[in-house]
Amino acid sequence: MSDLSKIPIHTEKHAPEEARTNPLAGVFDELVRFAQSRSMYMLHYCTGCGAIELPPAMTSRFDMERLGIQPMVTPRQADILLVTGYVSVKTLKRIILTYEQMPSPKYVIGICSCTVNGGMYWQSYATAKKLSEYLPVDLYIAGCMPRPEAVIEGMRALMANIQSGETEPWKDYYQRYDYYLGNQQHLFGDNWQTPTDVIGQAQHYGLAGPETEGEHTRILQQYQQPLVAHKLRLK
Amino acid sequence: MRPENYQAQSHPPSNEYELFIGPNHPGIEGNYAFKLKLHGDVVLAGKADGGYLHRGFEKLMEGRLWIQNIALVPRICVPDPVPMEVTYSMAVEDLCGLEVPERAQWLRVLQLELSRIAAHLFTFGGHAATTGMYTTSYWGIADRDLILDLFEALTGGRVYHIFNIPGGTRRDVPPGFLEQVSQTLDYLESRLPDYDNLLFTNQVFITRAKDVGAMTQEQALEWGVTGPNLRATGLAFDVRRDDPYLVYEQLEFDVPTEAAGDAWARAMVRRAELKQSFRILRQVIERLPSIGGPVRAPIPNPLAWNVPAGETYARVESSKGELAYYAVSNGGDKPYRVHVRGPSSMHAVQVLEWLAEGARLEDVAQIMFSLDACPPEVDR
Numbered sequence: 336m337s338d339l340s341k342i343p344i345h346t347e348k349h350a351p352e353e354a355r356t357n358p359l360a361g362v363f364d365e366l367v368r369f370a371q372s373r374s375m376y377m378l379h380y381c382t383g384c385g386a387i388e389l390p391p392a393m394t395s396r397f398d399m400e401r402l403g404i405q406p407m408v409t410p411r412q413a414d415i416l417l418v419t420g421y422v423s424v425k426t427l428k429r430i431i432l433t434y435e436q437m438p439s440p441k442y443v444i445g446i447c448s449c450t451v452n453g454g455m456y457w458q459s460y461a462t463a464k465k466l467s468e469y470l471p472v473d474l475y476i477a478g479c480m481p482r483p484e485a486v487i488e489g490m491r492a493l494m495a496n497i498q499s500g501e502t503e504p505w506k507d508y509y510q511r512y513d514y515y516l517g518n519q520q521h522l523f524g525d526n527w528q529t530p531t532d533v534i535g536q537a538q539h540y541g542l543a544g545p546e547t548e549g550e551h552t553r554i555l556q557q558y559q560q561p562l563v564a565h566k567l568r569l570k
Numbered sequence: 571m572r573p574e575n576y577q578a579q580s581h582p583p584s585n586e587y588e589l590f591i592g593p594n595h596p597g598i599e600g601n602y603a604f605k606l607k608l609h610g611d612v613v614l615a616g617k618a619d620g621g622y623l624h625r626g627f628e629k630l631m632e633g634r635l636w637i638q639n640i641a642l643v644p645r646i647c648v649p650d651p652v653p654m655e656v657t658y659s660m661a662v663e664d665l666c667g668l669e670v671p672e673r674a675q676w677l678r679v680l681q682l683e684l685s686r687i688a689a690h691l692f693t694f695g696g697h698a699a700t701t702g703m704y705t706t707s708y709w710g711i712a713d714r715d716l717i718l719d720l721f722e723a724l725t726g727g728r729v730y731h732i733f734n735i736p737g738g739t740r741r742d743v744p745p746g747f748l749e750q751v752s753q754t755l756d757y758l759e760s761r762l763p764d765y766d767n768l769l770f771t772n773q774v775f776i777t778r779a780k781d782v783g784a785m786t787q788e789q790a791l792e793w794g795v796t797g798p799n800l801r802a803t804g805l806a807f808d809v810r811r812d813d814p815y816l817v818y819e820q821l822e823f824d825v826p827t828e829a830a831g832d833a834w835a836r837a838m839v840r841r842a843e844l845k846q847s848f849r850i851l852r853q854v855i856e857r858l859p860s861i862g863g864p865v866r867a868p869i870p871n872p873l874a875w876n877v878p879a880g881e882t883y884a885r886v887e888s889s890k891g892e893l894a895y896y897a898v899s900n901g902g903d904k905p906y907r908v909h910v911r912g913p914s915s916m917h918a919v920q921v922l923e924w925l926a927e928g929a930r931l932e933d934v935a936q937i938m939f940s941l942d943a944c945p946p947e948v949d950r
Contacts, residue, residue: 378595
C-alpha cells in the first residue's frame with residue numbers, strides 16, 4: 336500500500352456544495368435515485384448455501400430481472416454484494432477485497448441467519464459470526480434459507496431505500512473505517528492489508544470523519560509493505 | 571559486451587502465465603477456486619484451492635447430540651441434501667440396532683429419487699450454461715422448482731427438509747401427495763424431448779462436450795471416481811444395485827452406462843438416470859399405498875439418547891456419487907467421531923486437476939460442472 340500511496344491521487348476535498356438554485360434540482364435527484372434503484376447489478380459470488388435459492392430467484396419462475404436486477408461477473412461493475420450464508424474466515428478476506436473494489440454507491444445484503452449471528456455454525460471455529468462487524472450491511476434477509484420470495488422482497492426493500500435516499504451505509508465504511516479495520520485485524524491478524532487505499536478514498540470523496548483513522552489504521556501503516564508479485568507456486 | 575558480474579537469469583517464457591479462476595467467478599460451481607498455468611489457452615497445470623466453505627462439520631458434530639446433528643448434515647451438500655440425512659440416519663440406526671418400518675423405507679426412497687432428479691436438473695443447467703446455452707439452465711432450474719414444491723408439501727421445507735430422523739421419517743405423506751408426484755413426473759417426462767432438442771442432441775453441445783475431460787475406466791477407478799462419472803467410463807457400478815439399502819432390492823431399474831468417459835458421456839448418463847428415477851418413483855407411487863404401518867420406530871428420549879458403543883459405515887448412492895458416513899460412538903449422547911466420505915472430495919480436487927491438464931481454458935468450467943462437483947461437500 337505504501338506503493339499505492341505514492342501515486343498522486345487528488346487528496347483535496349471536493350468543493351463544498353453550492354446552493355442549488357435550479358427549481359428542478361430536487362426532481363433531478365429523485366429521478367437519479369429512481370434510475371439507480373431500477374438498474375442494479377448484483378455480484379455473482381456464491382459465498383454459502385443461500386446461493387442455492389438465487390438461481391430460482393433469478394430464472395424463469397421468480398424472475399428477478401423484471402425488477403431490473405441482474406447478476407454481474409466483476410466487482411468493478413456491480414452494485415450489490417450478496418453475502419449468501421456463512422462466511423468462513425478465508426471467504427471473508429475475499430469478501431472484503433471484493434467489497435473494497437466495488438464502486439460507490441454499493442450495497443451489502445446479508446442473506447441467511449448465518450450472516451446475522453452465526454446461525455447454526457455458532458460454535459464453529461472456522462466462520463465469522465456477525466457480518467456487520469466487518470462490513471456495513473444494508474439489509475439482512477433472515478431464514479435458513481430464505482425463500483426466493485423473501486429474497487425478492489428484500490430486494491424490493493433495498494430498492495425502496497435507495498429511492499428514498501434514506502440509508503447509505505456504504506458511507507459508514509469510510510466514516511468509521513477504524514472500527515471495521517479493527518475487527519478485521521482482530522480476526523485476520525495485525526498484518527492484514529488490502530490493496531485498496533480506503534483512507535485515501537475517504538479523503539478524496541470528502542467522506543473522512545473523526546473515526547476514519549485511529550489506533551487500528553496506525554497498525555495498518557506499521558505493517559505496510561510494498562506490493563510484490565508472489566512467485567508461481569505451480570510446478 | 572556483458573559486464574563481468576553478469577549472471578543469466580532464467581525467466582519463465584513470456585507466453586506462459588498464471589490465471590486464477592474463482593472464488594468469485596461464474597464459471598466455478600459455488601465458492602471454490604482454481605489456479606491455472608496456461609500456455610496460450612491450453613492449460614499446463616491446475617491447482618484446486620478449496621477451503622472457502624469450511625465450517626468444520628466433523629468437529630461440530632462431536633459437540634452436538636445425535637438427534638441435533640440431523641439438522642446439521644443436510645448443509646454438507648446443498649443441491650442434494652436428502653442423501654445426507656438418510657445416510658446419517660442409517661448409520662445411527664445401525665449403531666443402535668433400530669429396525670426402520672417398511673413404510674419409512676419407501677418414503678426415504680421417494681425422497682432420495684426426487685432429490686436425485688432435482689440435483690440432475692440443476693447440473694444440466696450449470697453444464698449447459700458453461701457451453702453458452704442459458705435456456706437449458708433457465709428451464710432446468712424452473713422445472714427443479716416443481717420438485718422443491720413437492721418437498722415443501724411433504725416436509726415443509728424447500729431445500730433443507732430435516733425430515734428423516736434415526737428410526738424413520740417425521741411424518742407420513744399428506745393426502746393427495748402421491749397424485750401430485752405423479753402429475754409432476756408426467757410433466758417432467760413430457761419435458762425430456764424439449765431438453766433433448768435444446769441440449770442433448772444439439773450439435774453445439776455435442777461438439778463442445780465430446781472428448782473434453784475424458785478419463786479411462788482404469789484412471790477413474792484409481793482416482794476414486796464414483797457415481798455417474800464412473801458409469802460414464804463404462805463400469806456399471808451403482809450402490810443401489812450392488813450393495814442395496816432400504817428397499818432398492820424390490821425395485822426394478824437399470825444402471826445406465828456410457829463408454830466414452832468424457833463430459834458428453836457424463837451428461838448422457840445423468841439424462842438416462844433421470845428416466846430411471848422416474849421409473850423408480852412410479853413403482854414407489856404404485857406400492858406405497860399398499861404398505862401400512864408406522865413411519866417411525868419408537869426411539870428413546872432423543873435428548874438423553876446414549877447410542878451403544880461401536881462403529882459403523884453406511885453408504886448410499888447420491889446424485890454425485892457414493893456418499894458414506896463413518897460414525898463412532900463411545901456410548902455417549904454425542905458422536906465420538908463422524909467422518910463424511912463425500913464423492914466430490916475426489917471429483918473436485920484431484921480428478922479436476924488431472925482432467926484440466928491439457929484442456930483448453932474455456933473447457934475448465936465445463937469439466938467442473940460435468941463432474942458435478944459440490945464445493946460445500948469438498949470443504950465440509
